[in-house]
Amino acid sequence: MPFEELFHTADWSLRVWAADLDHLFVETARGMNALTGFKLAEKPRVRRTFTASAPDAESLLVSFLSELVYYAEQDRLAFDHFDLSLNLEDGQPCHLSATLRGAPILSLDKAIKAVTYHNLQIQQTARGYEIEIVFDV
Amino acid sequence: MISIHNLTRITDYEWEIPQSFRGDMRGPVRIFSTHKLLEQIAGDKSLEQAVNAATLPGLVGAVVVMPDMHQGYGFPIGGVAATEFPGGVISPGAIGYDINCGVRLLASSIELEAALPHLDSLATLLNQYCPSGVGVKGVVHVNVPELERLMRSGSRWALKNGYANENDIARTEENGCLEGADPAKVSERAKARGRTQIGAVGAGNHFVEVDVVEAVLDPKAAAVFGLHAGCLAVQIHCGSRGLGHQVCTDYVQDFQSAVRKYGIDLPDRELVCAPMDSPEGQAYLGAMRAAANFAFVNRQLLSYSARRAFEETFAGKLKNWQLTQVYDICHNMGKVETHAVDGKRVKVCVHRKGATRAFGPGTPGLPPEYQQTGQPVLVPGSMGTASWVLAGTETSMLRSWGSSCHGAGRTMSRAKAKHDIRGDDLRRELEGRGIKVRAGSMSGLAEEAPSAYKDVDAVVETVVAAGIARKVARLRPLAVVKG
Numbered sequence: 001m002p003f004e005e006l007f008h009t010a011d012w013s014l015r016v017w018a019a020d021l022d023h024l025f026v027e028t029a030r031g032m033n034a035l036t037g038f039k040l041a042e043k044p045r046v047r048r049t050f051t052a053s054a055p056d057a058e059s060l061l062v063s064f065l066s067e068l069v070y071y072a073e074q075d076r077l078a079f080d081h082f083d084l085s086l087n088l089e090d091g092q093p094c095h096l097s098a099t100l101r102g103a104p105i106l107s108l109d110k111a112i113k114a115v116t117y118h119n120l121q122i123q124q125t126a127r128g129y130e131i132e133i134v135f136d137v
Numbered sequence: 138m139i140s141i142h143n144l145t146r147i148t149d150y151e152w153e154i155p156q157s158f159r160g161d162m163r164g165p166v167r168i169f170s171t172h173k174l175l176e177q178i179a180g181d182k183s184l185e186q187a188v189n190a191a192t193l194p195g196l197v198g199a200v201v202v203m204p205d206m207h208q209g210y211g212f213p214i215g216g217v218a219a220t221e222f223p224g225g226v227i228s229p230g231a232i233g234y235d236i237n238c239g240v241r242l243l244a245s246s247i248e249l250e251a252a253l254p255h256l257d258s259l260a261t262l263l264n265q266y267c268p269s270g271v272g273v274k275g276v277v278h279v280n281v282p283e284l285e286r287l288m289r290s291g292s293r294w295a296l297k298n299g300y301a302n303e304n305d306i307a308r309t310e311e312n313g314c315l316e317g318a319d320p321a322k323v324s325e326r327a328k329a330r331g332r333t334q335i336g337a338v339g340a341g342n343h344f345v346e347v348d349v350v351e352a353v354l355d356p357k358a359a360a361v362f363g364l365h366a367g368c369l370a371v372q373i374h375c376g377s378r379g380l381g382h383q384v385c386t387d388y389v390q391d392f393q394s395a396v397r398k399y400g401i402d403l404p405d406r407e408l409v410c411a412p413m414d415s416p417e418g419q420a421y422l423g424a425m426r427a428a429a430n431f432a433f434v435n436r437q438l439l440s441y442s443a444r445r446a447f448e449e450t451f452a453g454k455l456k457n458w459q460l461t462q463v464y465d466i467c468h469n470m471g472k473v474e475t476h477a478v479d480g481k482r483v484k485v486c487v488h489r490k491g492a493t494r495a496f497g498p499g500t501p502g503l504p505p506e507y508q509q510t511g512q513p514v515l516v517p518g519s520m521g522t523a524s525w526v527l528a529g530t531e532t533s534m535l536r537s538w539g540s541s542c543h544g545a546g547r548t549m550s551r552a553k554a555k556h557d558i559r560g561d562d563l564r565r566e567l568e569g570r571g572i573k574v575r576a577g578s579m580s581g582l583a584e585e586a587p588s589a590y591k592d593v594d595a596v597v598e599t600v601v602a603a604g605i606a607r608k609v610a611r612l613r614p615l616a617v618v619k620g
Binding site: 005007008009010011012037054055058059062063066069070073074108109110111113114115116117118119120134136137 | 181183207208209210211214230233234235271326329330340341379382383385386389390393394397405406407409547548549550551552578580581584
């Protein structure tokens with residue numbers, strides 16, 4: 001698992017790493033899933049699409065994860081398969097196009113209220129790309 | 138990491154990080170704490186977050202933090218910051234995702250001895266009527282136009298629809314309605330989340346708790362508040378649910394561009410803000426007030442449900458089983474208030490995040506009966522420990538932007554609590570101590586174990602010794618409903 005839980009007094013925090021940005025987004029979503037401990041129904045499988053533009057990659061990541069928070073609370077849906085296409089050309093707004101595949105949530109240990117920007121900065125490291133992210137619970 | 142050595146001791150209960158500590162600070166940080174509590178506080182990043190909060194543009198005076206402070210995201214929990222009005226900024230992150238999270242206290246004349254045989258069924262009914270848990274729906278569902286009316290009217294909406302009485306409204310901060318709420322500035326997504334969640338506790342650290350008034354420390358004030366020694370009381374802790382979370386999410390996102398537009402440089406992107414008099418600032422204020430009014434209604438509906446449970450449990454068995462509202466207060470909020478600054482009365486925007494308003498005697502806006510006592514300050518403990526009813530003081534108006542602590546304050550991470558504590562063991566322990574527990578999730582219960590929190594008595598002793606609140610009564614838990 002390319003993520004680990006970090007100490008946080010009241011909320012949840014993860015360190016996530018991946019070889020490229022697409023995978024960083026996917027692994028952060030998977031890390032978030034692991035924190036909530038959801039169990040998915042086998043059927044029906046559902047598919048949703050998501051597109052967003054933002055001035056920077058961190059904002060795109062928050063938008064993407066906030067979409068997952070919304071689906072979990074409002075539609076009781078969670079996703080375990082992600083196809084992402086990121087466009088991060090210099091000088092252009094960042095763009096994300098994603099296809100989410102998942103199923104209705106059978107059970108959930110803990111809900112995430114929101115995805116925060118607290119100290120959120122995508123950094124290039126020896127492992128590729130890395131972030132620390134805090135979720136409000 | 139900031140250590141205790143970076144702090145200047147003012148008194149045994151008050152410490153300061155001077156403005157000179159870091160070049161981007163616009164004022165000092167004032168910490169209400171004992172040395173012992175500071176050792177716990179210094180174990181996480183809350184002091185660093187308080188220093189970051191002191192960089193907000195238009196900051197007035199000191200950022201104040203309470204002894205229950207702990208690490209949050211952007212702004213520390215237990216923090217209070219005032220910004221110039223109207224020229225300063227408003228920061229959604231300094232108010233938090235759960236806009237108008239707060240506590241309501243209802244009092245009764247039901248004596249403990251008479252209630253004891255019925256506590257189990259009371260706990261079951263409260264659990265049934267006050268839905269709790271992850272993503273749970275509320276007891277009232279409304280369409281969007283009705284939701285918009287609710288967000289404009291706050292607790293008056295509940296009164297009009299038979300869920301409140303006039304005393305409830307009079308004894309709610311701001312009479313349960315912030316002026317200037319603008320539902321048009323609340324996104325469709327936030328409205329979709331909110332319209333089916335009214336009257337539900339939700340999850341996390343929110344709860345409905347039955348207590349007994351174990352000790353009265355200020356008989357005169359307790360009598361005015363309606364608290365009777367040896368009688369039952371009910372605390373309700375929750376906020377604006379998914380609607381508030383979505384409002385904050387939307388505006389923290391939007392304000393990422395606003396800080397660029399207005400040339401605001403901050404050490405943490407979660408602290409993003411906009412000038413209050415800008416279109417962005419005005420939009421957030423309208424949406425935040427609408428979410429706050431939603432939260433007032435949410436707690437009002439939970440009061441209605443608690444009364445229903447009390448009626449079914451005690452009506453016909455006891456003569457006086459009614460629940461009377463003591464007060465409803467917010468601890469995540471941004472409000473324009475008048476405070477004394479350098480000897481002058483000025484309007485400022487007070488951001489409170491995990492800090493309770495604690496207005497002292499004679500402060501305009503308090504109910505007439507609380508003009509002499511100061512407002513009730515409700516400090517819930519941690520499920521198995523005491524809770525406190527305090528009163529605001531003149532000193533709180535001068536030293537802490539009319540604010541005090543809001544609870545015990547976490548000291549242990551949720552991950553460690555879940556690792557170290559088994560929910561079913563904790564439940565047995567609490568039941569063994571006579572506390573009825575109704576919890577939707579055992580892991581959620583473990584996360585909220587009393588040992589994950591600071592000693593609430595030590596927190597209260599600190600604010601009392603510092604003079605920013607005074608003791609009125611101590612409550613002991615009897616039954617807890619948690620998500």
